Structures are given as structure tokens and as C-alpha cells.
Amino acid sequence: MTKAKSAATQGKERTGNAIENLSKMIEDSAKTLDSNVGEKYGDYARSAADAVSSFAEKLNGKEIDDMVEDARGFVRKSPAVAIGAAAVVGFLVSRLIKSGMDDRDA
The missing domain is CATH 1.10.287 (Helix Hairpins)
Structure with a gap:
């Protein structure tokens, strides 16, 4: 940890x-x-x-611990927004990884 x-x-x-x-x-x-x-x-x-x-x-x-607690509180208050944000972040990360792999292949 x-x-x-x-x-x-x-x-x-x-x-x-x-x-x-x-x-x-x-x-x-x-x-x-x-x-x-x-x-x-x-x-x-x-x-x-x-x-x-x-x-x-x-x-x-x-501090990191405070940020984690803030994120937990946000998810409890707005789970739909948190899920949407996670989906967007996941999409962006997948696009970054894909573009990195495309660059390696070139």
C-alpha cells in the first residue's frame, strides 16, 4: 500500500x-x-x-487520503455522474493505449 x-x-x-x-x-x-x-x-x-x-x-x-475520501463522498452523492465520468476516463485511456500501440506499429 x-x-x-x-x-x-x-x-x-x-x-x-x-x-x-x-x-x-x-x-x-x-x-x-x-x-x-x-x-x-x-x-x-x-x-x-x-x-x-x-x-x-x-x-x-x-493529501492523497483526503482526495480518496472526497472521491468516495462524491460517488455516494452522485453515483450516476461518477459512473459516467469513469466511462469517459476509460474510453480516453483506451484511446491513448490504442494510439500508443499504433505508433509502435508504424
Whole structure:
């Protein structure tokens, strides 16, 4: 169990870092939007960057055990949504695996 928890913690850290980098990319694109499209659209991008950054902070601030408990609570409250989300994730994972196998064959 400790190996799984360690792997989950590393995955959470990588995901948090990737999300934070995404926030920075969105923030950087806001300047381009200001000059090319208008400040209103740059403001939208800055708002999106703030929301993404806030999500990354929340993710980084949570422990794996807390995240598991949150997921359990969500499944109890909304089992249909959880099943739908699991189906979508399963589909996406299968597509990723299939595309990886196609790349290997080429």
C-alpha cells in the first residue's frame, strides 16, 4: 500500500506542477490576446489562468487520503455522474493505449 500511496503522491505532484505550468501559459497568452484581439479577451484569459492556478494550489494542498475520501463522498452523492465520468476516463485511456500501440506499429 505504501508503494501505491507513494506513486499517487508523485503523480499528484506532477499533475499539480503541470496544471500550474498551464496556468502560466494561459497568463502569458493573455498579453498576446490584449494586443491582437482586445483587452476584454485578455481579461478572460487572466481569469481562466487564476482559476487554473487556484485549482493547482488546492490540489497541491491536499493529501492523497483526503482526495480518496472526497472521491468516495462524491460517488455516494452522485453515483450516476461518477459512473459516467469513469466511462469517459476509460474510453480516453483506451484511446491513448490504442494510439500508443499504433505508433509502435508504424
